[in-house]
Amino acid sequence: MATTQTAPSSIHAHRASRRAQAKMSARDVNVFYGDKQALFDVALDIPAHHVTALIGPSGCGKSTFLRCLNRMNDVVDIARVEGDITMDGGDIYALDVVELRARVGMVFQKPNPFPKSIFDNVAYGPRIHGLAQDRDELGEIVFTSLEKAGLLDEVRDRLDQPGTGLSGGQQQRLCIARAIAVNPEVILMDEPCSALDPIATARIEELIDELREHYTIVIVTHSMQQAARVSQRTAFLHLGELVEVGDTQDIFTNPRDERTQGYITGRFG
Amino acid sequence: MTVKSKHIVRAYDQELQRLNELIGRMGGLAEAQIDNAIRAVAEHDLELAKEVAASDERVDQMEAEINKLALRLLALRQPMAIDLRYILSALRIASDLERIADHAENMCRRAKDIAEDSGGPAITGIQRLGKLVLAMLKDVLDASLAGDVDKAVEVWKRDNEVDELYGSLFREYLTYMMENPRNIGACTTLLFVAKNVERIGDHITNIAETIYFRVKAQPLKDSLPEGVDGDDFEEDDNR
Numbered sequence: 001m002a003t004t005q006t007a008p009s010s011i012h013a014h015r016a017s018r019r020a021q022a023k024m025s026a027r028d029v030n031v032f033y034g035d036k037q038a039l040f041d042v043a044l045d046i047p048a049h050h051v052t053a054l055i056g057p058s059g060c061g062k063s064t065f066l067r068c069l070n071r072m073n074d075v076v077d078i079a080r081v082e083g084d085i086t087m088d089g090g091d092i093y094a095l096d097v098v099e100l101r102a103r104v105g106m107v108f109q110k111p112n113p114f115p116k117s118i119f120d121n122v123a124y125g126p127r128i129h130g131l132a133q134d135r136d137e138l139g140e141i142v143f144t145s146l147e148k149a150g151l152l153d154e155v156r157d158r159l160d161q162p163g164t165g166l167s168g169g170q171q172q173r174l175c176i177a178r179a180i181a182v183n184p185e186v187i188l189m190d191e192p193c194s195a196l197d198p199i200a201t202a203r204i205e206e207l208i209d210e211l212r213e214h215y216t217i218v219i220v221t222h223s224m225q226q227a228a229r230v231s232q233r234t235a236f237l238h239l240g241e242l243v244e245v246g247d248t249q250d251i252f253t254n255p256r257d258e259r260t261q262g263y264i265t266g267r268f269g
Numbered sequence: 270m271t272v273k274s275k276h277i278v279r280a281y282d283q284e285l286q287r288l289n290e291l292i293g294r295m296g297g298l299a300e301a302q303i304d305n306a307i308r309a310v311a312e313h314d315l316e317l318a319k320e321v322a323a324s325d326e327r328v329d330q331m332e333a334e335i336n337k338l339a340l341r342l343l344a345l346r347q348p349m350a351i352d353l354r355y356i357l358s359a360l361r362i363a364s365d366l367e368r369i370a371d372h373a374e375n376m377c378r379r380a381k382d383i384a385e386d387s388g389g390p391a392i393t394g395i396q397r398l399g400k401l402v403l404a405m406l407k408d409v410l411d412a413s414l415a416g417d418v419d420k421a422v423e424v425w426k427r428d429n430e431v432d433e434l435y436g437s438l439f440r441e442y443l444t445y446m447m448e449n450p451r452n453i454g455a456c457t458t459l460l461f462v463a464k465n466v467e468r469i470g471d472h473i474t475n476i477a478e479t480i481y482f483r484v485k486a487q488p489l490k491d492s493l494p495e496g497v498d499g500d501d502f503e504e505d506d507n508r
Binding site: 224225228252253254255261262264265266267268 | 347486487
């Protein structure tokens, strides 16, 4: 478990001790977009160092829920979020939103590297958060992040070239490196592979599995096979309601709810 | 299927339906094989015995067809939950039906010996045993078609009767052998036949367990009260 070189061992002990606990918790979460209610009394625990997959048909509220976890809905004027969302037991609304988003990073559906060099893409977050004392330290953060994102070997010799020149799969790993660079605790992924081919998808999935040692991951995916492959917990949402949550293996082999069964077996009318 | 609603992709439903039909047809074939095998042995009908042996190939072909379709469904449809269990169950049931038909064929191999020894002990016990397993097979196939767990469990329990009847047959033939050593050859042959029928019963209980798993997503064994057991989970013997 303790494989990172950078963090002191006390952090590992701390992380190990809370491994089984809920990293984030949502209770009675209701979200409204204007008059329209998008989520209804959602209660969900996000266990630490697990990959939690959110699945459900389009419009079921899975992305809306994901966006609650780092208060991305704050920037949507008509969105109103009610209920309790906590991280490590503390209300996320009590935190400064910039700090929250540093601790809860996000990777989007389409790779969105900045029109900057590969190096600067990754260095952007640590720079604005003042995480590095000097150029050497910044370089180390960039290298470590690229390595954790499984991209370092492919870009080592061209860090000064634009991030937008990479392939789609590489760009997505660059975005993951950028998210990792600010040392988040939770990484939210909104359909991170839907724009990628199967090989690039497999790489990201392998990466997700490696990342969960250090981070807690929540992934929204339309691909049930992907949810089955990468996650340990799966939550099924339908029409804004959390229908069922459980161990991924149980959800995909023996779901309790008829609606879950209908969705995962392709019977949704 | 126990799930009433249809898949969005119609071809998926059609393929599952086809799998269902194949299992039904293979089951019917296995029933006919057992029925004919018992008749061939009891009535010394060597022509019928040959027919049973020849028909075994059809059973094998049907198993191959079921395997092929199941593989195709697994690869192309990536089934989940009830569908996944359904397809895995079809594979297992086909395998049990194939073994059942093999036992019928094995019985027929003894038909000639039994016919030549027509002065030997009565064969009515084996006929009774055969009727019992035939009725069980019919019921378990009905249970499979309907996804009827209660019926499957009921069939599963009836295997005890088969075991008891086989036990009494065993003692009966043993008595004949002790009475007159000249009966040993004929009785041994009949015991082999009886054992074939008894093994068919075991495969039928396997099918009942498979149906239970398919519907309930858990093994039948785990849901039975303490003390309900038997040799129903023993390994298959060699042919």
